[in-house]
Every structure is written in C-alpha cells, then in structure tokens.
Amino acid sequence: MTTAARPGWNRGVPPSKNMQESPTPLSVLGPQAEAERQKIRQSFESGTSARATLHALCELADHHVGQIFDEVLRVQNRAPDGLCLIALGGYGRRMLFPYSDLDILFLFGTDKTEQEFRPLISEFSRTLWDLGFRVSSAGRTLEECKRIEEDNAEFHLALLDRRLLAGDPTLFEKLDEKVLPGSEKQARPFLLAQLHKLTRDRLTRYGNTIFHLEPNVKESPGGMRDYQATIWLRQLAEEKKGIRNITAAEEEMCSSAVDFLSATRCFLHYNNGRNDNTLTYELQEAAAERALGIGDGVARTPSDWMRQYFRHARTLNRQLLRYLEQKAPVPLTLRQRLMNAARASKIEAGDGKYFQVRDGLLEVVDLSALSDRAITYSLFAESARTGTPLSREAERSIGYVLIHPELPPKNTEMPWEKLREILGSDYPSLALRPMQRLGLLMEILPEFGLIDSLVVRDFYHRYTVDEHTLRTIEHLQDLADSPDERGAHFAQLWKTAERRELLVLALLLHDVGKGMPVENHVTGSVAALDSAAKRLKLSPEEKSEIQSLIEHHLDMSATVQRRDIFDPATVAGFAESVTNQERLQRLCLLTYADIHAVNPEALTPWKAEMLWQLFVATSNYFSRTLDRDRLHAHDEVSLLGRIKAFAGAGSTEEIERFLEGFPRRYLAVHSPEEIAAHFGLYRKLSEEPVQAQVAATRHGFALTLLTPDRPALFSTISGVLAGWGMNINKADAFANAAGIILDTFYFTDLHRTLELNPSEITRFGKTLEDVVNGKTTLETLLKGRVSASRGRSPKVTVETRINFDDSSSAHCTLLEIVTQDRPGLLHEMGSALARLGCNIEVALIDTEGHKAIDVFYLTAQSKKLTAQKQELLREVLQGTLS
Amino acid sequence: MMKLEAVIQPSRFESVKDALREIGVEGMTVTEVRGHGRQKGHTEVYRGREYTVDLLPKIKLEMVLPDNLVNSVVDTILKSAKTGKIGDGKIFLSRVEEAIRIRNEERGENAL
Numbered sequence: 001m002t003t004a005a006r007p008g009w010n011r012g013v014p015p016s017k018n019m020q021e022s023p024t025p026l027s028v029l030g031p032q033a034e035a036e037r038q039k040i041r042q043s044f045e046s047g048t049s050a051r052a053t054l055h056a057l058c059e060l061a062d063h064h065v066g067q068i069f070d071e072v073l074r075v076q077n078r079a080p081d082g083l084c085l086i087a088l089g090g091y092g093r094r095m096l097f098p099y100s101d102l103d104i105l106f107l108f109g110t111d112k113t114e115q116e117f118r119p120l121i122s123e124f125s126r127t128l129w130d131l132g133f134r135v136s137s138a139g140r141t142l143e144e145c146k147r148i149e150e151d152n153a154e155f156h157l158a159l160l161d162r163r164l165l166a167g168d169p170t171l172f173e174k175l176d177e178k179v180l181p182g183s184e185k186q187a188r189p190f191l192l193a194q195l196h197k198l199t200r201d202r203l204t205r206y207g208n209t210i211f212h213l214e215p216n217v218k219e220s221p222g223g224m225r226d227y228q229a230t231i232w233l234r235q236l237a238e239e240k241k242g243i244r245n246i247t248a249a250e251e252e253m254c255s256s257a258v259d260f261l262s263a264t265r266c267f268l269h270y271n272n273g274r275n276d277n278t279l280t281y282e283l284q285e286a287a288a289e290r291a292l293g294i295g296d297g298v299a300r301t302p303s304d305w306m307r308q309y310f311r312h313a314r315t316l317n318r319q320l321l322r323y324l325e326q327k328a329p330v331p332l333t334l335r336q337r338l339m340n341a342a343r344a345s346k347i348e349a350g351d352g353k354y355f356q357v358r359d360g361l362l363e364v365v366d367l368s369a370l371s372d373r374a375i376t377y378s379l380f381a382e383s384a385r386t387g388t389p390l391s392r393e394a395e396r397s398i399g400y401v402l403i404h405p406e407l408p409p410k411n412t413e414m415p416w417e418k419l420r421e422i423l424g425s426d427y428p429s430l431a432l433r434p435m436q437r438l439g440l441l442m443e444i445l446p447e448f449g450l451i452d453s454l455v456v457r458d459f460y461h462r463y464t465v466d467e468h469t470l471r472t473i474e475h476l477q478d479l480a481d482s483p484d485e486r487g488a489h490f491a492q493l494w495k496t497a498e499r500r501e502l503l504v505l506a507l508l509l510h511d512v513g514k515g516m517p518v519e520n521h522v523t524g525s526v527a528a529l530d531s532a533a534k535r536l537k538l539s540p541e542e543k544s545e546i547q548s549l550i551e552h553h554l555d556m557s558a559t560v561q562r563r564d565i566f567d568p569a570t571v572a573g574f575a576e577s578v579t580n581q582e583r584l585q586r587l588c589l590l591t592y593a594d595i596h597a598v599n600p601e602a603l604t605p606w607k608a609e610m611l612w613q614l615f616v617a618t619s620n621y622f623s624r625t626l627d628r629d630r631l632h633a634h635d636e637v638s639l640l641g642r643i644k645a646f647a648g649a650g651s652t653e654e655i656e657r658f659l660e661g662f663p664r665r666y667l668a669v670h671s672p673e674e675i676a677a678h679f680g681l682y683r684k685l686s687e688e689p690v691q692a693q694v695a696a697t698r699h700g701f702a703l704t705l706l707t708p709d710r711p712a713l714f715s716t717i718s719g720v721l722a723g724w725g726m727n728i729n730k731a732d733a734f735a736n737a738a739g740i741i742l743d744t745f746y747f748t749d750l751h752r753t754l755e756l757n758p759s760e761i762t763r764f765g766k767t768l769e770d771v772v773n774g775k776t777t778l779e780t781l782l783k784g785r786v787s788a789s790r791g792r793s794p795k796v797t798v799e800t801r802i803n804f805d806d807s808s809s810a811h812c813t814l815l816e817i818v819t820q821d822r823p824g825l826l827h828e829m830g831s832a833l834a835r836l837g838c839n840i841e842v843a844l845i846d847t848e849g850h851k852a853i854d855v856f857y858l859t860a861q862s863k864k865l866t867a868q869k870q871e872l873l874r875e876v877l878q879g880t881l882s
Numbered sequence: 883m884m885k886l887e888a889v890i891q892p893s894r895f896e897s898v899k900d901a902l903r904e905i906g907v908e909g910m911t912v913t914e915v916r917g918h919g920r921q922k923g924h925t926e927v928y929r930g931r932e933y934t935v936d937l938l939p940k941i942k943l944e945m946v947l948p949d950n951l952v953n954s955v956v957d958t959i960l961k962s963a964k965t966g967k968i969g970d971g972k973i974f975l976s977r978v979e980e981a982i983r984i985r986n987e988e989r990g991e992n993a994l
Contacts, residue, residue: 561896562893562896564893604914606914606939610939612933613926616926616928616933816927
C-alpha cells in the first residue's frame, strides 16, 4: 500500500546539524540494527513462528524509530510538541516483514509546526535509511487529515491501522479520537467503493484465481493482501461495534492461514534479500523441504506443500470474496433489478421453498433442507441452468452443513442424470466452481481429486491443473456472451453443440492423468474415466465418446501447429482420426478451451484462426465424403452384438442385411439402442411397407421413417411435416445396400399440436403413411399452410447460395444449398429435385437461426448429374428459393 | 554479426527449431505472423459463409549470429524448412553494428 507524500514533501532545506554529531553515531547504531536483524532471521530459520518474527521486526523498527526521533530532536534542541509519528498499514498492525517499507505518517499540529520541523524530518528519514530501514513517509497537518483525498484512497485505508510511534501524544489523541472518527464515518461509502475497486482490479490482474503455479504471496488472490483487505472491509462495516459476522471456526482457519502465509512471505524475503514475494518453483522446493509453516519438520514434496499453500490461500480468498459480496457499495441498476425479478419468478415455480434469488444471487431459504443432498444438488443445477451464481452466504451455509455431524447427510449419491443436467447446462461452471471449493466435486468425481491444487511445472501453463481444467469450462461458457475476436467463430459451435455434458465431463477428466505416476498423462486420464464411468453408470456410447475426446485432446492442437492445414492430405488424415462431424465439433471446442486456459495469452488470434480453418476444412471434408465410407456390417462384430442385445429379436444375419451399405455416419448420429429400434421397424416392413415412429426429444420431436426407396420420398415426408405446421430443424436421409431408406427428421411443433394433443401423434403417423403410400394427396394437406407462412417477412435475410460439387464423391453430385429458412422449405426443394428426376442418395439438413444449410448427394438415373442438368436445377431452385 | 530473419511455414517450425538446436543455436525470437508472397490465399465456404485467408499464417524467426555461424544456420533452415511448395518462406540477412547484454553490459559477439 503506498501512502505517497504530498507534493513538496521532503524537499526542505538541508539540516544544519546531523546525526553524526549525536552521542550515538550511525557507525554504532548501524551495526547494532543489522546484528538485531540477523538474530531475528536466525531465530526464524531455527523455528520461531512468523507471528513472533514479525513482532520482533516491528519492535526493532519501533525501537530505532523512537531512538532516532529522540536523537534528532535532541540534536536540534527541540521538544516534540505539535509533531507525532504514526505507523500505518502493515507496520501499524505490527505485521512488518523483513524487507517491507516502514509506512510512517508525520502529523503536524499546524502549518507553522510543519515548516519548523521539515529539516528535522528529512534528517530523520535519511538516518533511518542509513540504518537499513526503508521509510515510506507521508506528512499531513491535523487540518488536512479532516479532508478526504479522493485520488489517494490508499492513504485513508492505511490510516485505519494507525498506531502512535513517537512524539506528541495529545496530537495523536486528537487525531484518533476527534478528527478521524468523524471523517471516516463520512468517508465510509467512498472508502468502501474504493476498496472494492482496488481489490477487484488486483484480483482481475491475477486472473481472479488463487491457483497460480508461481503465486505472489502478497498480491495474488489468496495472498496477504486479501487478508488485509478483509480486515479493512470488516472495519468499515463496523464489525467492531459487536456484530460478529464470522464463526469461531472460520476465525481459526483464517488465523492459521495468516500464520502459514506470513511464514512463507518471511521466508521469501529472507531468501530473496528484498521485498520480492514471488513463490518460485525453486523456493517452493526449499519451503517444502523444511515443511515451512507446517511446523512438524517433516519434509514434503513441493506438490504436497503447495496443496497446503492453496488450502490456506483459499481460506483467505473465500473470506475476502464473502465480504466483498456482502458489502457491495454500488446500487443495482434497473436492468439488474429487472433481471433478478425475472429470474426469481422462474425459481419460484421450481424449488421456491428451498432457495430464492436476491440481488442476482441464489440464496438458501431453508438451511435445514441442505442436509438432503438431493436439494443441494438441485440448487447447483438451478444455478447452472439459469446462470444465477450462488451467493457466498449460500456457499457458506452448504459448507457449514457439510462439516457438521449433527446434520447427517442423506441422498449423498449424485446420479449421472443430475450431474448430466449440470454439465450439459448453459452455465456449468457456475455450479462446478462452488462444488469444487466445497469439496463436493471431488466427492462426486474423486478422480478430480488427483489434480486438486496440483502444480505441474511447465513453461507455458500459469495455473494449477484443477484451475486450468475449470477455466476450460468457463471459456466455453463465456462463448455464449459476445466472445472476443478469438472466440467469435467458436460461439456458434458451442451454442449448437449437442450432448455438451460429454464434452464437459471429458474436460473435467482430460488432465487428471497429470496427477498419476504414469508416463503419458492421457493414459492416466483414460484410466480415471474407466472408474468414473463405472461409478456414474455411463452408457458404453457415452464412455466411448468421452474416451475418444480425452485420447485425442491434443491432436487438433498438434495438427494446427505441426502440419500444413491447407494441405488436403492433412485434412483427410485428421478427419479419419476424428471419424465424424459431431466429435469434430466437440474436439474443436475442447481444443479451443484447452489452449485458452493455459494462460491468458496462449490462445492468440493467430492460433484461433488456424484452429478454425482446420475445423472448417475437416467439417467440409465430412459433408463431402459421406458416401465414400460405407458400412460393411460383417466386420462390425461388437456393434452387431450390441444391437442384437438391444433388439432382443432377429438374427445376426438379419441385422447385417439391414446395416449393410449405410454410410458410416449413420453410426455416428445414432446410438446402438436407436439402431436396434430402427432394426425393429425394419423387421416390420414385410407387414407394412412404411414404418414411421414419432418420439419427443429434448428440443422437439423426432420422426424416423423406414421404407423401400420410392420417387420423391424425401419431399413427400417434408411436405407432410410442413402440412402439419412442423418446422424441420435437422434431418438426415440414408439408404442401405438393399435400397431401404431411413430418414430422420428433427422438428419443432410450432403450434404445439402434438404437445397439447398426444392423440394427434397417432393421427400424424397415419397421415404420413397414407401420403407415402399414395392413399391421400399432399396437396390437400398443404393447401393454405405454406402460403400463409410465406406472407411473413423474415427478421434476418440470408442470401441464397447454390453450389454443385462433382469432385468429392465418386458416384454422386453434391448439391450444397444455404438459404433463408422458412416453413415448407425442404418440401419445396425436395419437390424441385424430384420434378427434375434427381434421386437423393444421402441428405444432411441443418438450420442455424434463420439459415437453412443443406447438403444433398444426388444422382439421376444412377449417375452424376450432367452439367446441363445442374444448370437447369440451379435455375429452378433459384426461382423456388427467391 | 548478422541478423537473420526467416519466415517459414508453421508446420516446419518444430523441425527447424530442433535442427538449429543440434548445431548449437540456443536463442531466437519467434513470432506468429501473417503474410503472403507469391502464395495465393485460401478460401473455404462453411455453412454459406466464405472464409478467405488472404494473409496466410507463418512463423517468423529472428536471431543475431556471429559471422562464423551464419552459413551453417542458413543451410540448416533451408534444409529443415523446405517442402518444395510455394509458401515455404524466405530468409533475410542484414548486418548488425553492435549487441549489448543489458545485465552486464557485455558488447559484441560476447553478448550473443
């Protein structure tokens, strides 16, 4: 804390006499002071506590300050009337570290005494400096102390720790009892606001985390400055008046954290020979070797000792954050209040009796309910779902319940369904952070404990492994809200990512191998996944997807940095290892987050651009090579077994016949359970040639349809959906070697017809079968529906792009269309294709906001489309889509 | 003393770095840069949006070398950075008047 002097301070006339003329010259005092310092240092190094060491250093400084002051007065033949010396800040609190400055205020009764004492003060400061004390001085008259210096809040804060050192006691009494109580009361809102700002700025400068690999034990979050700021917050909040806002247990934890960090800071000062508070790797080793701050003399590994450091730093940081949150000096804006009101009403509808939103934070209403973990978990799920952080008080309450045996916990197991809800939400990190701080994350995912506060020495990484891991998830979460230049491309990937819980769980586990004695941490992380998957009862598909992400988590970064990403062979090779579009999307997000969380500068715009280019090239590769990679069912022994187990009926040969010739992507987008259900429909084709199934999904409905190929099938189905007012968001169409078509449409029910009238699902299925079988015409169904929707003008205009590609597929012409989405669009495009005799071999339909993005693999009479046909089709489509 | 600046393909960076280390080059400054010479840009269309890279990503190496090392460093970079395709990059050499180590004020080649 700097308490800079007023301009002009210490620029007085040189003194006429000096200390060399005193009876105890510097040549004697200097060595005496140094010998005392050495004695204190030796005592610290042989085991004296930091508290006693700081006290001794303070006594030494006090002694010399008093002695020099007396000597200077004596030499000048002056009495100290109208002048006193006041210790400020850490020195005022008697927490003086070996190489810290002595913050001293020279207080003058009047302007006149200031003028008279100026030469004396200069001499005093110089002499102390010569004795090895670094004095950081400020001078004020009593009158000046009444005024608040708005550009020097640090001075007023340091003044909160005032202590008389020497000089006129009545002057100090006036300041302490008359002047400051009034001005401090008046300045309290200003000081609180400034303290908040200074603290927030400092925490931000250090990335808002305690988990630095080489932390600064004074300035980093969790360092001594956190403790000091907490003390000031408490003082300004008038806790002295008897309102204790801290439990005895918390006070004790804080006290032992302060002892530990004080010992560490003393140790750093002595080892560095200056006021350098960086806990470097080398000094971590030395501190661990002597069990610094632990007191049992048993040497620790640097990692174990650093865990102790982080445990204490967490205590101090948590206290500070709690006080910062409680005493927010800035009133909420109207927008914040409205947001709170909106959020509060949402929660009222859910678990309103257990928690509520206040000032934008989730608060616990019924503390006794917290012993039921199911309720605690739903609090976290609510936070992750709505983006409302838990208040520090709520976190404190949970922490209290967790450690008190009189509140035995029930329902402690967190099922995968609940964890999935948190991990797959929009704000997973809002739940995971407090869960980690409270130890719940490690309880649910003990594998994460392997990297708890783990320092792995690395030139690039700035944070401990657990902090790096949680930051990866935060960086993804942040993509939802106006990301910076680096994240702009990836935001859409995050928003459209399906099964996010798999990606987030992969991130939680991707580096846990670093906490294991294995050569390659990826092997360890995969082993950790094995145990986590068993405990959480993940399905084999879920586990396999997470495993793949962990195993390949460095691949995309390596490809970007070590391969020519503009070389088609690089892209093809990379695509082969990733295998499908969905995994590519997850891997790309994982890589983005993983690089970003290494340190704030690691993800340069350059790297982000390279990563995006590789993603785009690989994504295009997948959509253009769909028909190249076909399934040979006979080779898929394990898959056949799993499908057979799910299906419960049908022979392996029958399953083989069904699967043979589907594009391999079919396996990527459907789980074995779904494939088994498709196989069930396939078996019924002999009874009824059109098999349709409608099921509700998380975002709407899914229609699966199986039938032998027939002309205009795709446009017919999309027409029926349009006729019922359904909006198709996504679709795929595949054909097997025997010409059986399997179409899946994911749609939203714009008019909530199916949602409000479940019986309509049956009628919808019947209509579909009738239209496909030619028993009903589509025109009747569509009449009025499409024309009505055409009248509405879109909010965003998307330019239509039609592109033909003859080179990517050996047998088909690829048609890529990007256009404005609207109800009935797919039906119109499908009809145009059918009218011109184009057969859809494979189709991938997707939407992104108002944009429809469709890829069709087309043939005409079993061949690629001729150039004339392509031109004709372009013309027709342009007419249809304009 | 000569200052060497080399603009190379990012994919060759690891090989160049390893090869330079083998011949005893310890220090260099590495910058991620974008640029182009004769190599054309690259365009990909993704979901209807065109992503054109006019300025291609490259790595720029900078080092100041004693005269007796210059030729071997140039040869090493040529061998390890070359793929034979347009876009492999360039090497620039320029004379350096003086080098000073800030810590101890050593001058000339001793400061390298």
